Structures are given as structure tokens and as C-alpha cells.
Amino acid sequence: MKIHFIAIGGSAMHNLALALAKKGYQITGSDDAIFEPSRSRLEKQGILPREMGWFPEKISTDLDAVILGMHAHEDNPELKRAKELNLKIFSYPEFLYEQSKNKTRVVISGSHGKTTITSMILHVMNYHHLDVDYMVGAQLEGFDTMVKLTNHNEFIILEGDEYLSSPIDLRSKFLLYNPNIALISGIAWDHINVFPTFSEYKAQFTAFINSISQGGVLIYNEEDQEVKNVVEKSENYLKKFPYHTPKYTIKNEKVYLLTDQGEIQLSIFGKHNILNMEGARLICNQLGVQDEDFYEAIISFRGASRRLEKIYETPEYIVYKDFAHAPSKVSATVLAVKENYQKKKLVACLELHTYSSLNPEFLQQYKNSLSPADQALVFYSEEALKIKRMQPLSKDLIIESFGDNDLKVFTDAKSLEKYLKEINKENTVFLMMSSGNYGGINLDNVFYSK
Structure with a gap:
């Protein structure tokens, strides 16, 4: 496939470009500014644009797809040319769905904690050499990129963001994934420039629950009343598993989780992170990882980049x-x-x-x-x-x-x-x-x- 990225330099966009290049796709892209680490990573892969700016001549009929980033504007000259040629134009989440529609899609959502929970799941899977596709919003220790796409993996783990999909697609990103397994960590008003009222913001999560495949699995934080409300009101036929903060203790500035296997010392701290870990455990159970194996792996999890x-x-x-x-x-x-x-x-x-x-x-x-x-x-x-x-x-x-x-x-x-x-x-x-x-x-x- 030959794919062009409009606004290739973004954190998410350049990682998707790298993942597709590794998959063997022919990748080109444009942007008006690209900063580190995106610049050097794109350059290493040989897909850094030769010059900054927008060039309609890069858009031609031999492109199989154009992926449009949020950094671009509606009047972008390359976007205009792609429309004139009736090319397939995808938002970032749309294209991820296209790449994963035959996989079991696991989407981690919530106003807070979704990056950490996704990172915990990937850490556990990586620890036990269980190969999955993924998209996560932070660079993780032991992972080359924030996106991995293959033709053979059964599962894909996706961090589900409620922000807009693209300048021409104003749907929340996580509404495009249609998960088989999903998690909601919390609902607290954010992105006021897009959702001017809390009710409008909360409605995105109601829609997200309704987008889960019928008979699918929803894991949710029952300590968050807003989450409980939207889950209980949903009429979508789902298997629902609530979670709450497990018991723990602090000794000499170290956190110990109290489990059936005894006390387990963690490398993270904070009630919110321990609550996140419990959500990650239930997701890992759905992926075939038993509690004993989960705890063995999570001991060495030190957190996602820039998260505590x-x-x-x-x-x-x-x-x-x-x-x-x-x-x-x-x-x-x-x-x-x-x-x-x-x-x-x-x-x-x-x-x-x-x-x-x-x-x-x-x-x-x-x-x-x-x-x-x-x-x-x-x-x-x-x-x-x-x-x-x-x-x-x-x-x-x-x-x-x-x-x-x-x-x-x-x-x-x-x-x-x-x-x-x-x-x-x-x-x-x-x-x-x-x-x-x-x-x-x-x-x-x-x-x-x-």
C-alpha cells in the first residue's frame, strides 16, 4: 500500500507512520514543523519529509490512502487536493480500525488513567512474551514505538481517546474502534473547547458503551459515580465487570499490594495507580493471563513516560x-x-x-x-x-x-x-x-x- 500522511510529525501520527513502514507499506508525509523525537525517528526510517510545508503535488491518484492528522486544518492544500481526486481519506483512529477490524479489539478509555492502564497491560504481555498489536499514548520501556500493527496477532490493545478524530471528522476517536473488550477508568469533564458542557462530554462515554460489540465485555471503575451511572443506564447487551481499589499498605515509602499470594511490593505508588492496576488485571484476565502471572509481571512496572x-x-x-x-x-x-x-x-x-x-x-x-x-x-x-x-x-x-x-x-x-x-x-x-x-x-x- 502507498499511504501519505498529512501532518506526519505528531506524536501519534509519526508512530503510526513508523509502524506501517515496518509493515512494508510505502509511506510519504508532510508537515509545517517537526520536532524531536519525531524528526530523528522519521529520518532513521527514511520517511522524514525533505522540506517543511504543504505540497499538493505530493497527492496523486496512485495513493491507496491519505491519513489526516488533527494538526492540519480544514483548508489544508493537500487535503483539498485529496478531496478533488476522490482519494480515501482516513483519520488516525479510522485507519487503526481498518488495520484491526479482523482482530479482537481491546479499548482502554477514561478521562484519566487510560495511558497508564494500557501501559500496564502491555508490560504484562511483553513480560510473558505474549505478542499483541497496540497503540498507546506514551513511550514505554522495552518498546520501540507507540504503535504496532501486524497481520498475524489476534489481539490489539488501543488507548481510546475521547478527543476529536480529525479536522473533518468531529467524532470522538474511541467511537471508531467498535471494541470487543473495553474499560472505562473514570469520567471527569475535560476538553471544554470541544465539549462546552459536562453533559455533552459525558454523552461521548454513553456512545462509547453503545459502540461495544453486543455480547462483549465492559470493565469499569465502580468507585467513579459518573462511570457507574452511564454503565447502569446503557441498554447494550454486555458482560460487565466492576473493579475497585484493592487493599494495599505503605512501609518506608514503598507500596505493598495485599493479595491471595501474600504481600507484593510494587514499583509504583498512589491509590489511583493501584486502582488502574486492578483494571489492567481484569483486562489481562480477558486476554488469558491468570492473576499469579499478572502479579509476577506487574512488580517490575515502573510507570509510563511522564506519568509520575x-x-x-x-x-x-x-x-x-x-x-x-x-x-x-x-x-x-x-x-x-x-x-x-x-x-x-x-x-x-x-x-x-x-x-x-x-x-x-x-x-x-x-x-x-x-x-x-x-x-x-x-x-x-x-x-x-x-x-x-x-x-x-x-x-x-x-x-x-x-x-x-x-x-x-x-x-x-x-x-x-x-x-x-x-x-x-x-x-x-x-x-x-x-x-x-x-x-x-x-x-x-x-x-x-x-
Whole structure:
């Protein structure tokens, strides 16, 4: 097959391009900017565009398919040419379905935890040398790419995102997979720029449940009332398996899971991660992995990239980096770190970076999310607001929204960097939460100790 990618440089798109190239497909692509690690990975595979920009002449009738990324716009000249030639135009999730429609599709969904749960499942399968196809939203230890597609594997594990499929397909991505086995980890309002009300957002999960093959399996977090509500209201004929947080204990900043096989020491921590692990266990059961084998493998799981990832540790302090940005994710992550390091001071630093987090109406969703921290910091870039064409925010509004009069708010990256450098770090855990980069701060300059 000959396939062209419009916006090939994206995190998901370039991984799909690499997977298809490894499968033997002829791949070309375009983008207006490609950054690391996408650039070097595409170059190594020999499919990096020679020059940046959009070139309609790349679109010809000998293409079997065009895959359109979210980074492109509706008026993209290559997209326009593909339409003129009546070529098959797929969104990213549409093409994944085409590649997996004869497989057993396992889709992991939820407002939070889906990347971690998918990563846990893949870690267990990889540990036991059980080969599956997959698509996951983070780079995993022991895996070359975030996408794998073969002609022979029976199962494909897909991280199911509720965001839009493409600029010309406004359906949620996970509605295109039609899973045989599915999991919902939680429902908490997100993507306010696309789903302006919580009811509209929640409706996507109702539709997702209805998209599961009749007689299929749905595993769901029964501790989340919103999840319980949508599952109980669904009339789709499914086998339903609820899960909840298993028993665990913490000793000397280490987590031990209490199982029928006795205490098992984990390499992860946090109630939300232990709850995620329970969901992963039930999915693995569906894939033929027994509990004993699951626990043997999960002991060595250290987390997905940028999900509670320890990036520095000295005798005086520890630094974690986390992708958390939505209110529910922030709250769960802060609680997890505080619970695990009860004898240490916790400094939590959150960057408001997404459209939702920078929306004044949405900010109140963050109320008390940083409260467990001994010191809370919030950073946002006024330049980012301008780029997103959003109204300026006041520091007072942020303090009021978070419900913390002691909250320190920074809008200048240099000021935040200076503050973090000078703060007393003795017996402290720093939790840096962001889907951005704090205005370009080099964390090595702040925390690295030779």
C-alpha cells in the first residue's frame, strides 16, 4: 500500500507512520514543523519529509490512502487536493480500525488513567512474551514505538481517546474502534473547547458503551459515580465487570499490594495507580493471563513516560514529573505523592497549559486540587493565552478558583525558575505537573545536582 500522511510529525501520527513502514507499506508525509523525537525517528526510517510545508503535488491518484492528522486544518492544500481526486481519506483512529477490524479489539478509555492502564497491560504481555498489536499514548520501556500493527496477532490493545478524530471528522476517536473488550477508568469533564458542557462530554462515554460489540465485555471503575451511572443506564447487551481499589499498605515509602499470594511490593505508588492496576488485571484476565502471572509481571512496572516519573533524586530531595493537567488528574497525583511521602514536605507546581485549564469558567474545577501539598505553585504563560487567542487571566481569579490564599502564581518563566532554585529543598518532594514545558524552563538547571 502507498499511504501519505498529512501532518506526519505528531506524536501519534509519526508512530503510526513508523509502524506501517515496518509493515512494508510505502509511506510519504508532510508537515509545517517537526520536532524531536519525531524528526530523528522519521529520518532513521527514511520517511522524514525533505522540506517543511504543504505540497499538493505530493497527492496523486496512485495513493491507496491519505491519513489526516488533527494538526492540519480544514483548508489544508493537500487535503483539498485529496478531496478533488476522490482519494480515501482516513483519520488516525479510522485507519487503526481498518488495520484491526479482523482482530479482537481491546479499548482502554477514561478521562484519566487510560495511558497508564494500557501501559500496564502491555508490560504484562511483553513480560510473558505474549505478542499483541497496540497503540498507546506514551513511550514505554522495552518498546520501540507507540504503535504496532501486524497481520498475524489476534489481539490489539488501543488507548481510546475521547478527543476529536480529525479536522473533518468531529467524532470522538474511541467511537471508531467498535471494541470487543473495553474499560472505562473514570469520567471527569475535560476538553471544554470541544465539549462546552459536562453533559455533552459525558454523552461521548454513553456512545462509547453503545459502540461495544453486543455480547462483549465492559470493565469499569465502580468507585467513579459518573462511570457507574452511564454503565447502569446503557441498554447494550454486555458482560460487565466492576473493579475497585484493592487493599494495599505503605512501609518506608514503598507500596505493598495485599493479595491471595501474600504481600507484593510494587514499583509504583498512589491509590489511583493501584486502582488502574486492578483494571489492567481484569483486562489481562480477558486476554488469558491468570492473576499469579499478572502479579509476577506487574512488580517490575515502573510507570509510563511522564506519568509520575522520578527525574531527580538526591539525599535532600526528590523530583517527579507528571503529565497531569486536568483537575481530576492533578488531584489524584497530588494525593498520591503526599500519601507516599508523609514525612516529607511536598511542593506541587502546576502549569495551566491546555484550553480547558486556561478557561475562566473551567478553572473552578481545580478547587482544592492542590490542597494536600505543603506549598502550591501555579504557572501559566501570558504568551500562551495570546497564541490561543484567549482572554487574559488575573492571579486573583486563579487563587480564588483553587481555593488557596497561599497559592503562589507565576506568569514569568524566569521568576518561577529563580523561585525553584532558591527554595529550601531539604527533605522535600517536588511534583512538577504539566503537559507543556513551563515556558521553556530547563529543569536540569533547577534541580540537577552533580
